[in-house]
Amino acid sequence: MQKTKRKSRISALKALLGILLAIVILAIAQSLAFSISEIFLNAGLPGAICNILAGILYVVLAFLGVDLFCRKYLKISREKMRIPGFRLKPVWVLSAVLMPVLVLLISLAFGGHWEINRFDTATTLAMITGAVAFYGLATGIVEEMIFRGLVMGCLEERFGKKIAVIVPSVLFGALHIIGNRLDFVSTIQLLIAGSIVGILFSLITCTDNSVWNSAIVHGIWNMAIIGGILHIGDGADSSSMFNFVLKNKSFLVSGGDFGIEASVISIFVYLIFCVLAAVYGRGKQKRV
Numbered sequence: 001m002q003k004t005k006r007k008s009r010i011s012a013l014k015a016l017l018g019i020l021l022a023i024v025i026l027a028i029a030q031s032l033a034f035s036i037s038e039i040f041l042n043a044g045l046p047g048a049i050c051n052i053l054a055g056i057l058y059v060v061l062a063f064l065g066v067d068l069f070c071r072k073y074l075k076i077s078r079e080k081m082r083i084p085g086f087r088l089k090p091v092w093v094l095s096a097v098l099m100p101v102l103v104l105l106i107s108l109a110f111g112g113h114w115e116i117n118r119f120d121t122a123t124t125l126a127m128i129t130g131a132v133a134f135y136g137l138a139t140g141i142v143e144e145m146i147f148r149g150l151v152m153g154c155l156e157e158r159f160g161k162k163i164a165v166i167v168p169s170v171l172f173g174a175l176h177i178i179g180n181r182l183d184f185v186s187t188i189q190l191l192i193a194g195s196i197v198g199i200l201f202s203l204i205t206c207t208d209n210s211v212w213n214s215a216i217v218h219g220i221w222n223m224a225i226i227g228g229i230l231h232i233g234d235g236a237d238s239s240s241m242f243n244f245v246l247k248n249k250s251f252l253v254s255g256g257d258f259g260i261e262a263s264v265i266s267i268f269v270y271l272i273f274c275v276l277a278a279v280y281g282r283g284k285q286k287r288v
Contacts, residue, residue: 010074015158018073019171022150025065026142033058033138047126055133062142066150074154081153082209083145091280092204092213099217099269100224104244106265107232111247115236127241131227140219147172147198148205148214165206169198176258186256193255193262196270203277217273225261232260 010018037054041047070078078084119127147168156164173194177187201214224230231240234254246254255263 009076010154010157012158014074015154018069018154019151021069021073022066022146022154023175025062025069025150026146029058029062029065029142032061033134047122048129051126051129052133055138058134058138059141062145066145069150074157076153076157078149079209081149082205082211083149084210084212086212087210088216089208089213092217095204095273095276096217096220099221099273100230102269102272103225103260103266104230104232106268107244107246107260110253110265112245113247115243115245117236117238117241117243119241124241127228131223131229135227136223137219140217140222141215143172144201144205144211144215144218148201149211152202152205161206165199165202166195169202170195172198172201180258182257185251186258186262189251189256190258190262193258193267193270196267196274197261200270200274200277203274203281207277207281226259 033054036057037050040053041050045053066081066083067078070076070081070083074081151168151171152164155167159167170191173191176190176194180190182190201218204214204217205211207213225232228240230242230244231237232244232246234246234249236243236245248254252264255261255266260266
């Protein structure tokens with residue numbers, strides 16, 4: 001018996017326009033969160049409090065934009081875009097912690113030394129709250145709602161799951177080029193690493209039809225690796241509290257101009273968890 005092909009609910013033009021609008025939602029939510037929190041900072045509110053406020057505003061504004069986008073533009077429920085009620089799977093909470101730990105352990109195996117920067121109490125609190133509330137959890141949540149929710153959802157509605165997994169992942173990697181001064185090799189390295197970790201987040205989202213699991217993995221990764229608490233690279237970062245300076249200065253090990261997230265160390269860890277996500281998802285399908 002011949003299978004009936006599922007009719008697409010949206011046109012190619014609507015899907016592509018939807019992707020652009022989704023990115024605009026992210027940009028507007030981020031700009032407003034920064035602007036509002038800066039008003040309070042200039043009014044004398046401590047930086048640590050402003051960072052928490054910025055994180056909350058970023059998530060709330062983005063969520064309202066996503067909800068409006070689904071209801072008015074797509075006329076599809078948030079659940080259809082894999083943005084259901086908040087719920088986490090323990091396996092992905094554990095994975096979220098293990099990923100940065102593995103990167104650090106492998107980096108230690110390559111050799112190097114520690115350098116610690118000490119800051120005053122206010123600066124330290126601002127760095128910690130920035131890493132946890134904004135650059136960590138808020139950024140992870142918002143980027144997953146946008147890329148693994150709206151962008152992947154629009155593409156899947158029109159082009160199918162394979163395209164929906166690959167395209168947002170490449171786009172996710174490509175957008176990280178913006179604002180960074182990278183040479184050609186570092187750009188290619190970033191595109192490869194960014195695409196692979198994007199595929200990882202997509203696979204995690206698909207296993208339970210929820211962006212929240214990929215959001216916790218993404219958020220804790222950001223918190224640990226790029227938030228300013230820990231820096232791993234071929235040189236110390238004056239704005240980070242703890243620095244592990246790699247003995248091996250190869251761009252493959254250090255990640256080149258972009259940093260450790262684009263290194264072969266991180267790529268190796270991404271691939272390990274891609275396999276875990278694929279096996280976990282396949283096993284879940286068999287149990288259903």
